[in-house]
Amino acid sequence: MVCDWTTQSRLWHLFIAPKVPHLKADSRRIPPCFPASCGRNRVFLMELTILGCRSGMPADGQASSGYLVTAGADTTLLLDCGPGVATALSGLCAFDALDAVLITHVHLDHCYDLLPIGKALLSAGLRYPVDGEPPQDDVRLARRIPLYVPAGARALLTQLAALFPVATVPALDRAFDLAFDVHEYDPGQPFAVGAAQVEPELLAHAAPNCGFRITSADGTLVYTGDTGRTDALRRLARDADLLLAECTLAAPDSGPHGHLCAEDAAEVAHRAGAGQLVLTHFSSADPGQLELFRDSAAALFAGPVHVATPYARFPIHQAREALQ
Numbered sequence: 001m002v003c004d005w006t007t008q009s010r011l012w013h014l015f016i017a018p019k020v021p022h023l024k025a026d027s028r029r030i031p032p033c034f035p036a037s038c039g040r041n042r043v044f045l046m047e048l049t050i051l052g053c054r055s056g057m058p059a060d061g062q063a064s065s066g067y068l069v070t071a072g073a074d075t076t077l078l079l080d081c082g083p084g085v086a087t088a089l090s091g092l093c094a095f096d097a098l099d100a101v102l103i104t105h106v107h108l109d110h111c112y113d114l115l116p117i118g119k120a121l122l123s124a125g126l127r128y129p130v131d132g133e134p135p136q137d138d139v140r141l142a143r144r145i146p147l148y149v150p151a152g153a154r155a156l157l158t159q160l161a162a163l164f165p166v167a168t169v170p171a172l173d174r175a176f177d178l179a180f181d182v183h184e185y186d187p188g189q190p191f192a193v194g195a196a197q198v199e200p201e202l203l204a205h206a207a208p209n210c211g212f213r214i215t216s217a218d219g220t221l222v223y224t225g226d227t228g229r230t231d232a233l234r235r236l237a238r239d240a241d242l243l244l245a246e247c248t249l250a251a252p253d254s255g256p257h258g259h260l261c262a263e264d265a266a267e268v269a270h271r272a273g274a275g276q277l278v279l280t281h282f283s284s285a286d287p288g289q290l291e292l293f294r295d296s297a298a299a300l301f302a303g304p305v306h307v308a309t310p311y312a313r314f315p316i317h318q319a320r321e322a323l324q
Contacts (some may be wrong), residue, residue, distance in 0.1 A: 008258040046071050046218040046316040048242060051058035051078075051088040053280045053308040055248045055259075056109050060285040062310055064109040067223065067244065068092065068266035069316075071216035075099050075194030076077075077210065079223050084122070086113040088310065095121050100146040100193040101180070104225025105209035106153045114147070115160055118175025121145065129168040137170040146193065146201075150208050154182045185210070201236040203227035205258035211236050218317040224265075225280070228258035242316045244308075245269070246281035247285070247293055266305070267299035277301055280308035 028274045047070045048257060050065025064082025068089065071077065076093065078085075089095070095117050105112050125139040149157070157176045168173040176182055185191065185209050187202035195217065200210035205226045211233060212222045219241040226246055227233055237243050245265035252261050260268075269277040279293055290307045300303045306314065 005245045022184075023071065023143070030087070044282045046216050046221070047075055048117040048221060048244065048278070048314045048316060049264065049277075050084050050280070050308045050310055050312045051092075053282055053310065054081055054082075054084075054285075055246070055281045055283050056110075058082075062285060064090050064112075065225075065281060066113070069196075069214060069221060070154060071214065071218070072195030075196050075216070077102060077193060077196060077214065077271070080104055080110040080225065081113045082109040083112045083176075085253065086116040089117070090175055092311075096145070099146050100148060102198065102212055103147070103149045103153065104211065104223070105150060105205060105207045106156055107207050107226065110225065111149075111153075111157070114180070115164075115175060118161070118179040119172055121179040122172055126169055126171060135168055135170050139171045139178055144179060147180040148177075148185050148191070148198070149182060150210060151184045151186070154184055157182070163273065199236070201232055203233055203236075203258075204254065209258070213237075213240070219318050221316050224260070226258060227260065229260065229264055234268050234272050237268055237274055239273050241275040241318055242278060242314060243269050243272070243274040243276070244278045244280060247279040247297075248281050250289075262293040262296040263300060266300035267298075269301045269303065274301075274303065274315070276304040276306065278314055280306055282308075 024279055042251045049068040051066035051068055054064050058064055063084025066078040066082055066085030066088060067079040069077045069079060074096055076099050078098050080103060081101060122139055125141050126136055161173055161175050171178060185200050187200050190197055190199045197215045199213040203209050203211050209225045209227055211222060211224045211227060213236050221242045221244060222237045222240040223244045224233060224246050246260050247262050248259035249261040252264055265277060265279060277297060279297060294305050294307050
């Protein structure tokens, strides 16, 4: 069956928005960009929202790396959390509505805003210091947000939080044991978060970086994090419905740092048989350069090619089956 925009909007209000109560009111009024065809009367509940798409530090009003993924009606994941992502996320959903945060690697542009989010979560359970009372060094939240990080990241993040002590409320220095439930994942070892199955795969970058393959009943998303060219990425992206690929460089590079250009990302999407490609992690917001990236990728990959922009939404669905 073919759904026009009005039908899509009604489906959103009737079936999805009521099941996602943590979405801010404005977000619930705006239906996502569903595909034109909703085969077998299904409404697709897996979706990618871009929070930040810049490589390195925020620039031009755009945050660093951060992506919100919904899987089913009740699973919300944050992929990476660079500078500026906390602000972008706060416009869409409450921090405590996250079911998990997944970090590809511990370069600052992919993880720094974990600290602001952690402190915000703690603040909700703290009282303002009162004269004569001892400093509050603990807080009991309804739940801690699962945080999945590479091996060794727990100690590094704890050190980060300790750099900014709050002597009158020392509980604020404990984001990574009071606000987050930290798990150090192993490459190649899958784990489940709600309706999603997550497979981390070690790729090629200056810091150990795992791409993520996230699968739900409605589709599969693969996110590269930061990586250079590697056969492991093609294996990870095999038959993905959507490949979210970094596109830092203007031309192919085989140096030690590990990044992709548009042609690299398109080649992976083509060889892996991906359904669609979303380019991200840009060093510039120049429209001409971004259009060149899109055109370069489209010359090598026959599927839809998109350029990530803040708050853009992309449905993730099993196109090979859903449109029948």
